[in-house]
Amino acid sequence: MSTTFDYDFDAMLQTIKDKQWSLADIDWDAPGAETMTDELRAKMQPFMADLVWIEHVGARGFASLAKKAPTPTIKRIYEYFHAEEQKHANAELALMKRWGMLGEDGKAPEPNINVKLAIKVLDDYGDTLPLTGLATLIPLLECALDGALVKFLLDEVSDPVCHEVFRHINSDEARHITVDFKVLELIGAGPLHKLLIESIALLQPQVVLGLIVVFTPLINKMRDNIVAMGLPEQKLYNAVKRFTTIGSRGDYTSRIPAYHVLRAQAAMVIDRTSPYHRLLADPMVRLTSFIPAKVLGKPQAWVEELTHEPIAS
Amino acid sequence: MTGTEEYAGLLLRADEWRGRAFTGMSVAVLAPGREAAVIVPEVARTAREVKVFQEEPDWLVPWPVPLPGPLRRPAARLHLRLAVKDPWIRRRLTPDGRFNTRRPRVDGRYYAALQQDGCTLISWPIYAFVPEGVRSAEGIEHHVDCVILGAASVHAAPSIPAQREESCA
Ligand SMILES: [Fe+2]
Ligand SMILES: [Fe+2]
Numbered sequence: 001m002s003t004t005f006d007y008d009f010d011a012m013l014q015t016i017k018d019k020q021w022s023l024a025d026i027d028w029d030a031p032g033a034e035t036m037t038d039e040l041r042a043k044m045q046p047f048m049a050d051l052v053w054i055e056h057v058g059a060r061g062f063a064s065l066a067k068k069a070p071t072p073t074i075k076r077i078y079e080y081f082h083a084e085e086q087k088h089a090n091a092e093l094a095l096m097k098r099w100g101m102l103g104e105d106g107k108a109p110e111p112n113i114n115v116k117l118a119i120k121v122l123d124d125y126g127d128t129l130p131l132t133g134l135a136t137l138i139p140l141l142e143c144a145l146d147g148a149l150v151k152f153l154l155d156e157v158s159d160p161v162c163h164e165v166f167r168h169i170n171s172d173e174a175r176h177i178t179v180d181f182k183v184l185e186l187i188g189a190g191p192l193h194k195l196l197i198e199s200i201a202l203l204q205p206q207v208v209l210g211l212i213v214v215f216t217p218l219i220n221k222m223r224d225n226i227v228a229m230g231l232p233e234q235k236l237y238n239a240v241k242r243f244t245t246i247g248s249r250g251d252y253t254s255r256i257p258a259y260h261v262l263r264a265q266a267a268m269v270i271d272r273t274s275p276y277h278r279l280l281a282d283p284m285v286r287l288t289s290f291i292p293a294k295v296l297g298k299p300q301a302w303v304e305e306l307t308h309e310p311i312a313s
Numbered sequence: 314m315t316g317t318e319e320y321a322g323l324l325l326r327a328d329e330w331r332g333r334a335f336t337g338m339s340v341a342v343l344a345p346g347r348e349a350a351v352i353v354p355e356v357a358r359t360a361r362e363v364k365v366f367q368e369e370p371d372w373l374v375p376w377p378v379p380l381p382g383p384l385r386r387p388a389a390r391l392h393l394r395l396a397v398k399d400p401w402i403r404r405r406l407t408p409d410g411r412f413n414t415r416r417p418r419v420d421g422r423y424y425a426a427l428q429q430d431g432c433t434l435i436s437w438p439i440y441a442f443v444p445e446g447v448r449s450a451e452g453i454e455h456h457v458d459c460v461i462l463g464a465a466s467v468h469a470a471p472s473i474p475a476q477r478e479e480s481c482a
Contacts, residue, residue: 087452301401313456
């Protein structure tokens with residue numbers, strides 16, 4: 001590959017291996033669960049359910065990225081990230097269990113229709129999407145997750161076990177975001193004709209339609225839910241600003257057309273007065289709410305892999 | 314990474330699993346696809362439970378039919394397609410053609426064994442051994458009575474160099 005971009009992905013892979021943690025490291029019965037009052041529980045339950053599913057869908061996104069990774073080392077890193085996002089979902093499910101937010105069966109909460117649509121698209125198209133598309137979308141979602149959702153949760157909940165869990169999760173996420181952007185640099189430093197070919201592939205009708213029908217309402221619904229819960233919009237703004245700031249720090253990321261498109265979309269998402277909401281996102285949320293889950297068919301088996309049990313025997 | 318010496322149960326290396334009965338036992342098999350294909354069908358005959366921690370997948374063809382080079386991969390793909398209905402299992406059994414250029418090996422039993430009751434395909438990376446079993450990167454500790462470590466497994470290498478200094482995040 002002709003590139004002047006240099007980053008030691010092997011060293012990063014070693015760090016990732018060294019920093020692994022397990023649900024079994026956490027004392028899930030430690031005191032502090034009582035800080036979850038009935039009022040807080042009612043408020044946080046839907047938020048936690050969404051969070052678990054975002055991590056789980058993110059995990060599936062990394063599985064697709066692994067199939068596209070430009071080198072074997074980056075592929076291995078993505079395989080670890082796939083597992084780590086699943087670990088985050090598992091740990092958050094264990095927190096839900098600790099707080100009495102799960103039913104008798106301890107099963108993961110049912111995903112909402114917009115999450116189900118995202119699952120469907122990932123099952124059908126995830127592995128065929130061009131690398132630049134997913135590789136740009138994922139850091140944007142990670143910045144939002146890290147910068148807004150998780151900070152909100154930690155402001156609301158004082159349970160020390162929750163804070164312990166998120167120290168692990170945040171340390172993982174810092175590495176995810178580092179790698180996400182280093183890979184964007186690597187892609188951006190590649191030959192221009194390849195970038196153009198991939199960008200044109202992203203303009204295929206089913207990809208554009210997928211993004212509009214699936215991710216627009218998914219993100220908008222989350223956005224409105226959490227703002228309604230009391231998340232200051234400033235936090236969302238900061239999260240997206242971080243995406244722009246880190247992206248512009250690199251020398252080559254700005255050569256990727258998908259980066260500019262997503263950055264522009266993100267700016268519209270956080271600005272509630274933008275016509276984007278009135279003309280596109282809000283109607284999409286309403287439209288998709290009429291889709292019966294049945295027409296989506298059975299999702300692939302990965303959606304059943306979540307567990308809150310630290311030990312499997 | 315804690316090494317295999319941490320594990321307190323029965324650890325079988327390379328070919329030590331041959332000719333044994335695993336009646337009533339839960340067994341973890343750690344090996345790449347080409348080797349798991351040899352171990353798993355045998356072990357699954359007697360074990361109560363087999364967790365297959367498959368590392369890199371490999372192409373398999375069911376019979377030793379001499380095929381010209383360009384037809385081997387499609388034949389292996391067809392075999393996988395016909396033998397495994399579940400798309401998520403199939404996905405995890407599909408090699409990455411860009412980095413895995415090995416020829417398909419002959420094996421007609423692995424896919425069937427994987428789908429039998431008590432057998433589970435797990436593709437999460439294992440990062441540590443603990444007295445009761447292994448820890449994998451999805452955050453779960455898997456407890457087993459026996460660990461079979463294939464000779465080609467990434468964990469079979471003599472010993473991993475001393476842990477690095479904790480680097481600042
Ligand atoms: Fe995560
Ligand atoms: Fe992440």
